[in-house]
Amino acid sequence: xxxxxxxxxxxxxxxxxxxxxxxxxxxxxxxxxxxxxxxxxxxxxxxxxxxxxxxxxxxxxxxxxxxxxxxxxxxxxxxxxxxxxxxxxxxxxxxxxxxxxxxxxxxxxxxxxxxxxxxxxxxxxxxxxxxxxxxxxxxxxxxxxxxxxxxxxxxxxxxxxxxxxxxxxxxxxxxxxxxxxxxxxxxxxxxxxxxxxxxxxxxxxxxxxxxxxxxxxxxxxxxxx
Amino acid sequence: xxxxxxxxxxxxxxxxxxxxxxxxxxxxxxxxxxxxxxxxxxxxxxxxxxxxxxxxxxxxxxxxxxxxxxxxxxxxxxxxxxxxxxxxxxxxxxxxxxxxxxxxxxxxxxxxxxxxxxxxxxxxxxxxxxxxxxxxxxxxxxxxxxxxxxxxxxxxxxxxxxxxxxxxxxxxxxxxxxxxxxxxxxxxxxxxxxxxxxxxxxxxxxxxxxxxxxxx
Numbered sequence: 268x269x270x271x272x273x274x275x276x277x278x279x280x281x282x283x284x285x286x287x288x289x290x291x292x293x294x295x296x297x298x299x300x301x302x303x304x305x306x307x308x309x310x311x312x313x314x315x316x317x318x319x320x321x322x323x324x325x326x327x328x329x330x331x332x333x334x335x336x337x338x339x340x341x342x343x344x345x346x347x348x349x350x351x352x353x354x355x356x357x358x359x360x361x362x363x364x365x366x367x368x369x370x371x372x373x374x375x376x377x378x379x380x381x382x383x384x385x386x387x388x389x390x391x392x393x394x395x396x397x398x399x400x401x402x403x404x405x406x407x408x409x410x411x412x413x414x415x416x417x418x419x420x421x422x423x424x425x426x427x428x429x430x431x432x433x434x435x436x437x438x439x440x441x442x443x444x445x446x447x448x449x450x451x452x453x454x455x456x457x458x459x460x461x462x463x464x465x466x467x468x469x470x471x472x473x474x475x476x477x478x479x480x481x482x483x484x485x486x487x488x489x490x491x492x
Numbered sequence: 493x494x495x496x497x498x499x500x501x502x503x504x505x506x507x508x509x510x511x512x513x514x515x516x517x518x519x520x521x522x523x524x525x526x527x528x529x530x531x532x533x534x535x536x537x538x539x540x541x542x543x544x545x546x547x548x549x550x551x552x553x554x555x556x557x558x559x560x561x562x563x564x565x566x567x568x569x570x571x572x573x574x575x576x577x578x579x580x581x582x583x584x585x586x587x588x589x590x591x592x593x594x595x596x597x598x599x600x601x602x603x604x605x606x607x608x609x610x611x612x613x614x615x616x617x618x619x620x621x622x623x624x625x626x627x628x629x630x631x632x633x634x635x636x637x638x639x640x641x642x643x644x645x646x647x648x649x650x651x652x653x654x655x656x657x658x659x660x661x662x663x664x665x666x667x668x669x670x671x672x673x674x675x676x677x678x679x680x681x682x683x684x685x686x687x688x689x690x691x692x693x694x695x696x697x698x699x700x701x702x703x704x705x706x707x708x
Contacts, residue, residue, distance in 0.1 A: 271570075328687075328691065328694070329683075329687060331644075331690075331694065332644065332648075332686065332687045332690035332691045332694055333648070333683045333686045333687055333690070334648040334649075334651035334652075334662065334686055335648070335651075336651045336652060336654070336655075336662060337651060337662060337665070337679060337682050337683050337686060338683070340662075340665075340666070340669075340675070340679050340682075341675075341676075341679040341680065341682075341683060344669060344675035344679060345675045345676040345678075345679045345680065346676070347675075348674070348675065348676040349676065422554075426554075426555065426556040426557070427556065428556075429556035429558040429559055430556075430558055430652065430655075433655060440556065440558060440559060443559070453562070453566035453569075454563065454566040454567050454569075454570055457559050457562040457563050457566060458563060460559050461551075461555040461556075461559045461560070461563060464554065464555045464556055464559060465550075465551065465554045465555055468554040468555075469554070
């Protein structure tokens with residue numbers, strides 16, 4: 268067994284740091300857009316017209332039953348033949364957003380369907396419009412109910428973004444690959460990358476658990492549980 | 493550039509889907525064995541073992557499957573093993589599936605009320621008997637839906653094996669796309685193949701879940 272040399276990999280820490288920063292940036296953008304898309308689809312599936320319902324359901328099923336790497340390849344390699352040429356970062360963000368959106372739609376829908384009838388009746392009796400009922404009464408507590416599941420899904424998408432290095436988006440796994448092609452410390456480079464992903468996942472979990480109740484749905488939404 | 497009709501693309505992809513299916517089954521079966529072994533260790537042994545299993549699950553659920561595949565591919569090589577993509581992909585996906593399955597099944601066992609264990613204790617059943625006659629029959633009923641659901645995740649996970657050179661559906665798609673310069677059609681076909689594989693499984697999982705809720 269050849270000797271392991273982690274120092275050769277760690278010497279390139281600025282590259283790893285830059286990669287980790289882009290991984291977090293891609294994840295942050297995709298999280299905001301993906302959750303918004305998920306909420307829109309969840310609303311379409313619970314309140315929409317038959318056509319909107321069917322379209323949202325088709326989108327959710329299509330994404331959830333195909334691998335992320337195929338979705339990414341289709342967007343990055345396939346769409347240019349329709350004249351839509353994307354940078355690798357833009358393709359990564361679109362793929363991650365579409366991916367998260369489908370899972371988020373199912374998660375949010377579960378939250379919406381658990382809304383007590385009495386709350387809807389109370390909101391309607393105050394003459395709120397349907398839109399107000401959804402945005403002010405139904406959505407915030409629904410998000411609160413399903414937030415732990417949403418956080419897990421965001422972490423899964425962040426880990427999935429390791430594939431984006433394959434289309435040359437310069438995130439963490441891209442730099443791990445670059446480092447190993449330079450010094451041939453393949454195992455060490457991937458080991459260090461794995462450790463960094465583990466740390467990123469822990470940080471992301473904590474950050475989202477903190478952000479959710481403060482900015483998204485209010486502490487009252489979770490306090491009732 | 494090679495000219496392929498859509499039919500030829502589909503038939504080639506269909507042939508490649510065999511390997512996706514084979515790898516999925518290997519990973520699922522292997523993961524099942526690992527998952528069961530870890531579950532047994534967790535139920536039976538002391539806090540130290542429980543901690544070790546929890547750490548194992550954390551590591552495999554907290555790192556990208558792609559990196560796990562790379563680590564298996566390069567890591568096995570460190571021990572002087574001549575690593576074929578089959579072995580690396582099989583090993584990595586087995587360990588990955590094992591981590592998820594043991595966590596799913598632990599949830600199912602935890603869902604069995606404590607009183608059931610205590611009742612079994614009071615009948616002086618051994619650990620194996622308690623598991624076989626009291627806990628397992630109830631836990632299995634709960635476990636079916638999420639386990640079948642996880643199979644979808646395994647099938648999708650095998651797509652990453654294409655990156656370490658395992659020629660399955662995704663890799664074949666990439667090769668055909670490069671040969672024909674028709675990535676749009678080819679990747680759409682690849683996606684449809686995965687959909688055809690996974691969708692029925694998803695529907696089955698939902699069906700089991702509904703049935704379980706109804707039976708309660």
